Amino acid sequence: MTTDAPVSAREIRSVYLALMAVLGLGALDQSIVATALPRIVGDLGGMAHLSWVVTAYVLASTATMPLYGKLADQYGRRPMIFTALTTFLLGSVLCGFAQSMTQLIAFRAVQGMGSGGFMPLAQIIIGDLVPPKERARRQGSIAIVFAVTSVLGPVLGGMMTDLLSWHWIFFINLPVGALAFYAIAHSLRKPAVTHAHRIDYLGSVLLTVSITALLLILALGGTEWAWDSVQVEVCAVLAVVLGGWLLVHLRRAAEPVLPPDLFANRVFNVASIVMALTFMGLMGASVFFPLFFQLVMGSSPAHSGMMTVAMMVGMIASSTLNGRVLSHSGRYKAVQVAGLAGAVLAFGVLAWGMDTARGYWIIEPAIFLLGAGLGLVMPNMTIAVQNALPIPRRGVGTAMLTFFRSLGGLLGVTGSGAILAHQVHAHGIAAVARAGAHGAGALPAVQALTVEVYRHAIANIFGAGAVLALAALVVLLFLPELPLSGHPVAAPAATPTE
Structure with missing residues (x-):
């Protein structure tokens, strides 16, 4: 966004807080709904289609990300953030008034179509307002928003469902969204320079x-x-x-809609591969933390949830530190290499610790290290891409980077599920056969051997995460490091191509 006059610190702060509120809405809606699903099924029925309440939201959100980036480059940031927010709030109202499971699934897709613009547009707008050297402090706070909402979501969802009804987990978005809409409308200026209006x-x-x-x-x-x-x-x-x-x-x-010259930029290509591989390993492994803590280590559901907080704490700490380091040094590659190296080590320790039945004193520090390592990669990669792309391509490039990250996460979850199913099927039958030799004491033996099967299967998933993180680290070594501009909308110093 190019403006006639410099943007004041007060304007930046107002827009930034509004964007964090918008991001919080999108992130909260992924976690708050899960707690209310049993009550929703009790009211609306449709147990067979329960998973679609979540799946429809995620699919619509991921599929629309690239479009928001391109449209933001053509029509400006203001119209698209308003479009995304309005679509999301409309979907929220419709979800709150849903009278059947089919309606709720359809309206969740409408919500997802709106939330698909939140992450890329927030990063794009921050990139427009804040110089690259100062941007890490702002981008790093996105991790804090997701960390807080991941913890608050289930709690708020349970409270509102019990005290009011499940409808209010959707209606609560309206006042927060209205405040964010007002703040953006009054603080985010209209662009003085526009680009081609051809969709x-x-x-x-x-x-x-x-x-x-x-x-x-x-x-x-x-x-x-x-x-x-x-x-x-x-x-x-x-x-x-x-x-x-x-x-x-x-x-x-x-x-x-996707400019071919975008994929001729070496920074963008390397960044997209690194983000896809990193999130493939992260999402594929982290989704099994609760299963490991509850089934293998015998923790309660509440306790198992607390065990993953260490990763969020690590991510928040490293993101905060990263902002200070980058603003002084102006160099982003070395920090990312260190972060991914730490993630590789964390994945390896987790795989070894799970496979050899180590306790929390090994597992928890490794979880913290995993979050800390990834907290050094994600904000810096967005900054690197925005710094390398010309202004007319910055929106679509940022959105595509977010899309590849989400796509990698979906691939990771699917792949890790396949690994777990294969391991359990291959070794579970043999475990039951061995336990049958115990005669009357077969049941405890079967339970113990089943736990061991899951222990080794989940350890293999984290081992695969280590391999993917290592592959991302190797690709990262080929990332060009361009000087960071001190002006928010300056063109890149050079645009490396293949």
Whole structure:
């Protein structure tokens, strides 16, 4: 966003707080709903489609991320953040008044279409207002928002469901969203410079439908849909055919939804691969923390939730430290290398500690190190990409980086689930057969051997996370480090290409 006059510190603070409120809304809606799901099913029925209440939101959010970035470059940041926020609040109202599970799932998709713009647009606007050297302090606070909402979400969801009703977990978004809307409207200036106002409708449809088809396979394949089912086959055909059509279209369109020159930027390409691999390992492994603590270590559900707080604390601490370091040194690559190296070590220690039945005194510090390492990677990678792209490409580049991060997370969850299922199937049958030799005491033996099967399976998942983090570290070594500008909207010093 280019303005006629410098943006004051007060304006930046007002916009920043409003953006954090918007991000908090999107993040909170992913965690607050889970607590209320049993009550929702009791009122609306539809137990067979329960998972779609969450899946519809995630799919719609992920699929729309690239569009928000491109449209923000064409029409400006203000119109798109207002569009995203309005869509999200409309979906919230509709969810609150839903009378059936089908309606709730459809309205959750509307919510997701709005929340898909929150993360990329917040990062884009911060990138417009704050110089790269100071940006790490602002970007790092995004991790704090997600950490706080991940802890508060289940608690607030339970309280509102018990004291009021599950409808209020959606209605509570309205006053917070209205305040954020007001703050952005009064503090975020209109741009003095605009870019080409031509939207690629065909490219937008091809991109959204092909991505949605791919995400459906990743989210539901092997669980609700068998891998050889008609649904998976249809989605696979759509993803391949429409994806191929999109690639041809991008080379011919005058103003394509995904500019081909974006993928000629070496910083963007390396950053996208690193983020995808990093989140593939992180999400694929971290989703099994509760299962490990409860099933293997015998913790209660409440206690197992507290055990993962160490990762959030580590992420907050490193993000805060990173902002100070980057503002003084202006160098982002060395910090990222150190962060990913720490994540590789943490994954390795967790895999070893789980496999050899180590206690909390090994597991907890490793979880903290994992969060601290990743807290040095994510904010800096966004800064590196924004610093390397020209202003007309900054929006779509930031949104695509967020998309690849989410895509990597979905791939990680799907892959780790497949690893767990394979390990349990391969070793569980043998464990039961061995336990049968105990005769009357077979049940305790089966339980003990089942725990061991899950212990080793989850350890293998964290071992895979270490391999993925190591691969990301190797790719990161090829990231060019460009000088950080001291002006928020300065063009990159150089744009490295392949």
